[in-house]
Amino acid sequence: MITAQQMRAARALAGIDQKTLAERAGVSLPTIQRMEASDGVVRGVVDTLMKVIQALDGSGVELIGENQASERGGRGVRLKPAAPQNPQG
Helix, strand or coil: CCHHHHHHHHHHHHCCCCCHHHHHHHHHHHHHHHHHHHCCEEECCCHHHHHHHHHHHHHHCCCCCCCCCCCCCCCCCCCCCCCCCCCCC
16 A cells, blocks of 8 residues: 555655656556645555555556565665654643
């Protein structure tokens, strides 16, 4: 599974805009826009999602699921879960 936040971050790391990602994935620009605008996990046709993931991978970005190790190693960034908020009082 991929979140909209991961997708936007991956595209930014690859240095490509939404139009370029759409072209590389063979999907429409509105599809990419909808995927990136969603809350949480990106939903949609599995085939479309796989095309986007493959296009990002081809651009040099590996998407890593929660609690998974990188398959290829190398440098990268990983989003840490938000720290719980402790009320003062």
